[in-house]
Amino acid sequence: MDKKYLLNLIETNHNMAGDLLYLTRVIPQGLVHEWASKLDEPKITEKQAWETLAPRFSMTATDLERQVLDGFIGMTFEEIEMESYKIKKLSGEVKKLHAENEALRATIKKVTIPQFVADWIGECKNNEGGVMSLYGALNEMPTEVASWMIDGGSQNYFARAWLDGYEVEEEKLYYVLSPEEKTMLQINGNGDVLHSMGISLKEAQTYHQLTEKEIKDYDERFWPFAVEVTE
Known part of the structure; x- marks a missing residue:
């Protein structure tokens, strides 16, 4: 066997490996390529080629040839097919x-x-360093979240929301409004709360509607003047 034939044989048997699970059991392709590329041709025979490589694996030339042709160290091609079938079946059951x-x-x-x-x-x-654990989220x-969970007795709600998902309540x-029922605050397109121009309640627009948090974050002194939107 000349060098070209041996290189083709190694390449063919390497590609037969297929499943990545078994690649570690294949004779390293790069290493065998290196050895085979150093063989002199046409001076070396097929028998000499196997005899040259065999000592590297502490095997006889006959055993090395048989196992390379099978594609895997210690496994026959039939055994590989059977293992691959088992893995595919298990993968289907997991899916x-x-x-x-x-x-x-x-359904929950x-x-x-x-x-x-x-x-x-x-x-x-969505933490940049990876998903924070529930323990980390609690600590x-x-x-504001701690007050809702502890003072409001919502520990179970938080745990269920973390594990099973949640829906956001409509705020x-x-x-x-001022005593004259004129708007005092509004929110702009950037989400910033601003003083309003004093629009009557009848003419008030959706941008005059704020959440409790938006009002209190701006200035808690305005909260006593908050009137819930009922329409």
Whole structure:
């Protein structure tokens, strides 16, 4: 066997490996290529080629030839096919179980939580360093979220929202009105709260409607003048 034939044989048997799970059991292609490329041709015979390589694997030339042709050290081609079949079958069963689990999760009624709690859960799960653990989320949560969870007795809601998903409750909206029922605050397109020009309630627009948080974050002194939007 000349050098070209041996290189082709190695390349062919390497490609037969197929499944990555077994690649570590294949004779390293690069190493065998290196040895084979150093063979002199046409001075070396096929028998001499196997005899040259065999000592590297502490094997006889006959055993090395047989196992390279089979494609794997210690396995026949039939054994490889059987193992590949088992893996594909197991993979299919795992996918089926995953689909059943997702279908079951879809039937679970999701809890409803405030927007600021949903924002915190989203921030934790989209953390740049990876998903923050539930333990980390509980220990590092903002005061507002902690107050809602502990003072409001919503620990179970937080845990269920974390594990099963959630729906965000529709926040109540308010007009901030003066004693003359003129608007005092509004919100612009950038989400900034500003003083209003004093529009009557009848002429008030959606940008005069603010959440409790937006009002209090701007100035808590305006909260007593908040009137819930009922329309």
